[in-house]
Amino acid sequence: ILDNLSPVELESFSRCNRKFQHFVKIYKTSVFRIEKIYGTFFDPPEVIGEFQDLQGSTGLVVSGSTALGFFTRGHYAGDLDTYCQLLHSRVVGHWYQSHGYGYVPTDGQLDDLDADIDRVNAAIRADTPTIAVFEDTDIREYKLHNIAAVWNFQHGPRQIQLVATKYSPLKTILSFHSTCVMNVVTHRAAYCLYPKLTLESRATLLVDMEIPLTEVQAYAVDKYVRRGFSVLH
Structure with a gap:
């Protein structure tokens, strides 16, 4: 029922009575656990604490379907989408590698992670456009002016995307294609930026999209329709 x-x-x-209050307290403790979202990507459980420490020291945040699933109490298969400023990306990337995730370069990226981070930094200093290849249709519809690079890390069937931003990661998250994915998990808390619309109405408002949608836009939006969200525009 809950x-x-x-x-x-x-x-x-x-608020009906103390018995129900006790039931709800136990229920919340059970379902709103950080292990629910990070356990798929990190084991043993102690590594989750290390990951949160990494978040705290670098400003790394988690967003995308993983963060949405935490609030909706659903499980959405997919990558772990992580965001940090470019100046912290080397530390984060090395942490992923030290925990079994291999760097998987995409077209235009160098085979060595450190070398590719140096390439991106040099391009930004020279004010040269960088190329970011996105696997997720959500990310492909984001405004890219704040994104410096996207690096993929693979560990068996599990994949983590590290999105390096030029400025605050929130600038990118607030540019997402619709409101239902504007959620953030930090080292100490989880934030749903549109709780009434996302969690109560199960609706999502399209942001800066014109009708008719492109094929890629329609595919990205339809993913959330299949997850039970109505679309407002």
Whole structure:
């Protein structure tokens, strides 16, 4: 029953009596656990704590489907989308590599991660456009002016994308194609920027998209329609 209640409904249910309040408290402790979203990508469990320490020291944040799934209490298969400023990307990339994730260069990237980070830094200093290849249709629809590079890391079937931004990662997240993916998990908390629309109404508002949508845009939006969101524009 509790799985089908929205956050507001859960709060209302918990106020019925002390017994229900106890049930809801146990339920929240069970479902809103960081292990629910990070456990797929990091093991043993102690590594999750190390990852949060990395987030705290570098400003690394998690967004995309993983963050959305934390709030909706659903599981959406896919990559772990992580974001940090370019100046911290080397530390983050090395951490991924030290925990079993191999760097997988895409077209235009150098085979060595350090060399490619140097390439991107040099291009930005020279004010030369950089090429970022996105696997996720969501990211391909983002405004790219704040994105310096995207590096992929693979560990068996698990993949992490490191999106390096020129300025604050939030600048990129606030440029996402629709509101339902504007969610962030930091080292200490998770934030849903449009909780009423996303979690109560199960709706998403398209941002800076013109109708008719392109094929890529329509595919990205349809992914959330299949997940139960109605689309507003």
